[in-house]
Structure formats: structure tokens, C-alpha cells
Amino acid sequence: MAKKAIETVADAMSCANKMASGRPCTQAEMKATVRILNGALKTARTTARVAKREALEAKDMLKSILSRVGL
Numbered sequence: 001m002a003k004k005a006i007e008t009v010a011d012a013m014s015c016a017n018k019m020a021s022g023r024p025c026t027q028a029e030m031k032a033t034v035r036i037l038n039g040a041l042k043t044a045r046t047t048a049r050v051a052k053r054e055a056l057e058a059k060d061m062l063k064s065i066l067s068r069v070g071l
Contacts, residue, residue, distance in 0.1 A: 006032035009040050 006012055012033040019025050025033075 004029075006036060009036060012036040012040075 004011070006015055006029055015025055015029050015033040016037070019030070019033075
């Protein structure tokens with residue numbers, strides 16, 4: 001059983017740093033860390049994709065407005 005439940009990205013990063021420095025982790029801590037960091041990675045990728053799409057839409061809208069004004 002894990003000493004501390006891994007529930008947040010901060011907890012997962014703490015456990016990942018512990019593993020990187022060679023200190024032991026329980027199997028439950030490692031599984032929770034992988035699950036949480038995998039979810040965080042998916043969320044970050046989705047957010048980046050949405051932001052990129054919105055930036056392109058804003059750029060197109062600005063081009064359209066400037067062409068109407070004649071610039």
C-alpha cells in the first residue's frame with residue numbers, strides 16, 4: 001500500500017523525481033504516477049491543439065478584416 005495517495009500531477013512529479021534519484025517506490029505509487037502523467041500529457045496535447053487552431057482562426061479573421069478595409 002502506498003504511504004501517500006498519488007492524486008495530483010504534483011504528487012506524480014514528486015514520485016517521478018524519487019524514482020529518478022534511485023529511491024524506491026511502491027508498485028502502486030508507480031502505477032498511479034504513470035496514470036496521472038499520461039492523463040496530463042493527453043490534456044496538454046489537446047490544449048495545445050485547440051490553442052493552435054484558435055490562433056489560426058484569429059489570424060484568418062484578422063486577414064479578412066484587413067482586406068475589407070483595404071490594407
